[in-house]
Each structure stands twice: as structure tokens, then as C-alpha cells.
Amino acid sequence: MEAHLIPAVPSSVYYIADFITAEEEAFLLRSIPSNRWVPLSHRRLQALPSRLTTNNTLLPSPLPAWLEHPVLERLKSLDGMFGDAPHGINHCLINEYLPGQGIMPHEDGGAYHPVVATVSLGGSTVLKVSQKRAADSAPAGTLEDPSSGAGTKTWRILQEPRSLLITCGSAYTETLHGIAEIMEDVDLSEHTVANWSLLGDRQHFVAQGGRSERETRISLTLRDVKKVSGLGAKLFGKVR
Numbered sequence: 001m002e003a004h005l006i007p008a009v010p011s012s013v014y015y016i017a018d019f020i021t022a023e024e025e026a027f028l029l030r031s032i033p034s035n036r037w038v039p040l041s042h043r044r045l046q047a048l049p050s051r052l053t054t055n056n057t058l059l060p061s062p063l064p065a066w067l068e069h070p071v072l073e074r075l076k077s078l079d080g081m082f083g084d085a086p087h088g089i090n091h092c093l094i095n096e097y098l099p100g101q102g103i104m105p106h107e108d109g110g111a112y113h114p115v116v117a118t119v120s121l122g123g124s125t126v127l128k129v130s131q132k133r134a135a136d137s138a139p140a141g142t143l144e145d146p147s148s149g150a151g152t153k154t155w156r157i158l159q160e161p162r163s164l165l166i167t168c169g170s171a172y173t174e175t176l177h178g179i180a181e182i183m184e185d186v187d188l189s190e191h192t193v194a195n196w197s198l199l200g201d202r203q204h205f206v207a208q209g210g211r212s213e214r215e216t217r218i219s220l221t222l223r224d225v226k227k228v229s230g231l232g233a234k235l236f237g238k239v240r
């Protein structure tokens, strides 16, 4: 995994270009249930196997079979990234962003084991990662954009379709992440993109003059919810 570590960003964020093939991407896009979307004002999402209860507990149910190959299988083979997670991986949040849509800077918080894997499908986007300020150490949830804070360190991570991003360690606990609500990401270069050297197709962005028009993007964010209600923990134990 060391070869995939994004330099300069707080430790540890890994980027793997072409984590899945174009055929696998098409299979995943076909498999996402069309009747489970929850519309939000700026995007839509669905949670598999279900949303967490009010006290951040997951009800007992396995992840759908279509996530097993290639996504879960391949994640399990990544040098024990989820090795310390109590159940392996038991939750997948699916976000869909149309051009111009994004997500406010936030942290994923304490409901999850502090490792998150994001598989990107469809379009490219820039994830903005920023160092939390003291004032951001509030309870987990959606936070105001900290980019106006003087001296706040930020990094840009370009997520190509079919890539995998893994965030853990102090990057999980000490940073916020968000996606700007814009139609096009601009000024993409080795000087402005933290994972430039790890991109699968840098030339594509160079040829576009450092610009990338947003297209519909779907992300699968895979995590381990720490609290599973009693029966579930026994029936659907560690996914390894």
C-alpha cells in the first residue's frame, strides 16, 4: 500500500487508480437499486443494508451480494486495511452527484471504525480535504465550510472514475472533507492536486488544460459501523 500513499496529506490517505475495470464499473452501476434513493436537496443517497438508527446502530443484515465481487473481495486483499475493524466492512453509503452538486465539508465521525474506502463511478471530482480547526471539534455532523478560516491547511484530491480512495489514521480524525458544488473543476496540475503522481490518466487532465467538467458521479463509501444490534453481530460477523 505504501506505493499508493498520497504525499503531503495528513497520514494516511491512499489512492489507487483503476481499482476496478470499466466492465466492473458498468456492473456496479447496473446493480445499484433504483428504488432506494433518498433525495436530498443537493444530491441523492442510499444506505446499504440500511440507514443507522438514531443511536448510530446498524440493524442486522448482510451487504448485498453484488458488492462482494469485485469490491469487498478486493478490499479484503489490501494488506489488512480493515484488519482491525470489528466486523470488517458492514456498511455502504451510495452518493449520487449531478454536475453542480457536492457535499459540505464534514467528518465521518465516531459511529464508524476510522477507515473509509471510496470507490468512484462515472465522473471525476475533486475532494477537498482540510485540517480541522479547534472550533470544528464539535460533535460529528455537517459542519460549516472551514475554508474561510485563516491558515486552514487544505489539499485537493482528484478522484477518477474506477479509483479507490482510502482514508484512515489522523486523516480520518483530524480533517474534514467535502466536494464543491460546481460544474467544472479547474486548475488541476501537479502543483494543486495532492495525488497527481498517482493518477491513472494525468494526460487526460493536461489535455483539457487542467479542467474537468463534472459528469454524474456515484460514490460507494464502505465502512464498518461499530455498533451492530445484538443479533446482527452474531449472524453477520466479520466480513474478511
Ligand SMILES: O=C(O)CCC(=O)C(=O)O
Residues within 6 Å of the ligand: 093, 095, 103, 108, 118, 127, 177, 219, 221
Ligand atoms: O462522494 C464522496 O467521495 C464523498 C462521500 C462522503 O463524504 C461521505 O459519504 O461521507
